[in-house]
Amino acid sequence: MAITEQQRRIEAVRRRLGGESPAEIARSLGRSRQWVAKWARRYEPGGEVWAEGARRGPAQAPNRTSAEREAQVLAVRRRLDENPWAQVGAQAIAWELAKLGLEPPPVRTIERILERGGLTRRPGRRRRAPKGVAYPAPLATSAGDLHEADLVGPRYLDGGLRFYALNAVDLAPRRVGIEVVRDKSDDEVARGLVALWGRLGVPARLKLDNGGPFLGARGLGLVVRLCLHHQVTPVFIPQGEPWRNGVVEHFNDTFDKRFFRQERFSSLDQLADRSRDFEHFHNAHHRYSATGGHTPDEGAPPPRTAPLCAPKDLPAGWPPEGRVEFIRFIRSDRKLRLMRRAFLMPETVVYEYVTAVLDLALLPEDGNLRVLRDGELVATASFVIGAA
Helix, strand or coil: CCHHHHHHHHHHHHHHHHHHHHHHHHHHHHHHHHHHHHHHHHHCCCCCCHCCCCCCCCCEEEEECCHHHHHHHHHHHHHHHCCCCCCCCCCHHHHHHHHHHHHHHHHHHHHHHHHHHCCCCCCCCCCCCCCCCCCCCCCCCCCCCCCEEEEEEEEEEECCCEEEEEEEEEECCCCEHHHECCCCCCHHHHHHHHHHHHHHHCCEEEECCCCCCCCCCCCCHHHHHHHCCCCEEEEEEECHHHHHHHHHEEEHHHHHHHHHHCCCCCHHHHHHHHHHHHHHHHHHCCHHHCCCCCCCCCCCCCCCCCCCCCCCHCCCCCCCCEEEEEEECCCCCCEECCCCEEEECCHHHHCCEEEEECCCCCCHHHHCEEECCCEEEEEEECCCCCEE
């Protein structure tokens, strides 16, 4: 049967009191002579409490968070919980304490307080593991560099009234916009984009998925034409990879859970008004690690809004200049697929991502579709856009 540490200490002292040398005791017990001498000094007749050992360190940690401060942290967390739109994590709590004129504990300390109080956040979604293939992600370093946009829906109000939410995020400051649209027709979504740009500013590039009305099977439609007439470059992510628009996809989840499922709406007008309120609340209060803990409103202001043209007032036809970008993954058949068309690529780009750039300043016979990998030209092709 294994001997406990306390029994070992008692045995060492018993043998030492019997006259055995510290060296012999230490060798048989696997300890040092200093260890034997220490417990011989601590020996107290009349019991074995001395062999239990003393607690290490001070009786109270000098940097332990006070009970008052812990109560403040938990109170702020519960107050934030009352607002279904609010973030409730440690960083949001630290900011709320600072607004009250209190020195907030470190974020990790707040997290430990929440754990002790049983108020930890729901576990976040796991990040998708990269496949090891370089992805040509568009860069966003300043406000207005890059927006992501997506349609949420259909959703239904009482009585079966259907609607969609057109959500957009300016990636650098994480500023969001929400526009309620009645359907996913080209005209309605184009109108929604113009309304969003009126609040967020006109981006240099706009990331979209490959579904309608952004991209049709037959070709480029009104949404792309609207972008090009406003000097916006549409960027279409790879087919079947919605996580490439991960920021707006995450906000779609926030829109559903923090807003739409928290209230009941009697009409589309009321829904539109409340969604605008949520948009303002998000941009004023939600904080992101990607922005250093700042809210979107604390970042750079939206870029100056350029003159906007309603979809019905767009000039006829395609503009003389502009670019449309398609990010695609080339598989073993070496085919680049764009809207029911396929272009054979060189073997050097098999199992690689490429960016196909449709340049309106070039004619089809001049190779207006340029295929790039890591910024280098790997192929050209002729692409006929068709009538606008």
